Amino acid sequence: MADLAIIGGTGLTTLEGLAITGREVVNTPYGEASGPVIHGELDGREVLFLPRHGPGHTIPPHRINYRANLWALNAVGAEKVIAVNAVGGISEPMWPGRLAIPDQIIDYTRGRVNTFFDQGNGEVVHIDFTDPYCAELREVMIRAGEAARLDMAGEGTYAATQGPRLESRAEVSALERDGCHLVGMTGMPEAALARELELCYASCCVVANRAAGKGESVITMEEIRHYLHAGMEDVRRLLGQVVGF
Numbered sequence: 001m002a003d004l005a006i007i008g009g010t011g012l013t014t015l016e017g018l019a020i021t022g023r024e025v026v027n028t029p030y031g032e033a034s035g036p037v038i039h040g041e042l043d044g045r046e047v048l049f050l051p052r053h054g055p056g057h058t059i060p061p062h063r064i065n066y067r068a069n070l071w072a073l074n075a076v077g078a079e080k081v082i083a084v085n086a087v088g089g090i091s092e093p094m095w096p097g098r099l100a101i102p103d104q105i106i107d108y109t110r111g112r113v114n115t116f117f118d119q120g121n122g123e124v125v126h127i128d129f130t131d132p133y134c135a136e137l138r139e140v141m142i143r144a145g146e147a148a149r150l151d152m153a154g155e156g157t158y159a160a161t162q163g164p165r166l167e168s169r170a171e172v173s174a175l176e177r178d179g180c181h182l183v184g185m186t187g188m189p190e191a192a193l194a195r196e197l198e199l200c201y202a203s204c205c206v207v208a209n210r211a212a213g214k215g216e217s218v219i220t221m222e223e224i225r226h227y228l229h230a231g232m233e234d235v236r237r238l239l240g241q242v243v244g245f
C-alpha cells in the first residue's frame with residue numbers, strides 16, 4: 001500500500017509520469033476533499049496524489065477543505081506527505097523558477113478551520129509545532145534535490161497569507177521584517193493539520209514570482225504561469241528522485 005502522498009498545488013493538478021491505477025472518493029467526517037484520492041505509480045513506486053485546488057483547479061486557497069484533504073489521505077494509508085506550494089519570493093535568493101524546502105512557517109491566515117480538535121468532546125490538544133515540517137522528509141527531499149542537481153534552497157520561512165489577492169508592497173515589507181523568505185496562501189492550516197494527524201509532512205515550494213514590491217513591475221498571472229511551468233519540471237525530477245531512494 002502506498003504510504004507516500006503528494007498534494008499538488010497551483011501548476012500541479014496532474015502529475016506528469018504518474019501511471020494512474022485508481023481514483024478513490026473518501027467520505028470524511030469533515031465533508032468533501034478537493035477530489036478523489038488518486039492512486040498511481042511514479043517511477044515504479046506506489047504513490048497517492050491529491051490536487052489541492054481540485055482536478056480542474058477551481059477551489060481558491062481560502063475555500064480548500066484542508067481537514068477533509070488530510071483526513072482522506074490519512075484514511076487511505078498516507079504516512080508521509082509532500083506538499084507542493086506555489087509561492088512568491090521575498091528574499092533575493094528566492095528567484096522565480098527556484099525550488100525551496102522551507103523549515104519554518106508564520107501563519108497570517110484568518111478564519112480558516114485549523115484543527116481537528118474542536119468537536120467539544122472534551123479533548124483539548126496542543127500539538128508541538130516548534131519545527132512545523134517533518135525533519136526526515138525534508139532531509140530526503142534536500143538529498144534528492146542535490147542528486148538531481150536542482151537549483152533549490154534548503155531552508156526558508158514560509159509566510160502563509162489569506163489570499164486570494166496577492167499582497168501589498170507594505171505587507172511584503174512587513175513579512176520580510178518578520179523574517180519570512182517565501183509567501184504563499186496554502187501552507188496553513190495544512191501543515192498543522194498534518195501534524196495533528198501525526199503525518200510526516202514537508203513542503204516543496206516553487207517560486208512563481210518575486211513577491212509584491214520585490215520585482216520590477218506588477219505581478220501577472222502570465223508570469224506566475226510561466227515560472228510555475230518551468231518549476232514543475234524540477235518538482236517532477238525531485239519527486240522521481242525521492243521515490244527512487
Ligand code: HPA
Nearest residue numbers: 086087088183184185211
Ligand atoms: N503571494 C502569495 N501567494 C503566492 C504568490 C505571492 O506572491 N505567488 C504565488 N502564490
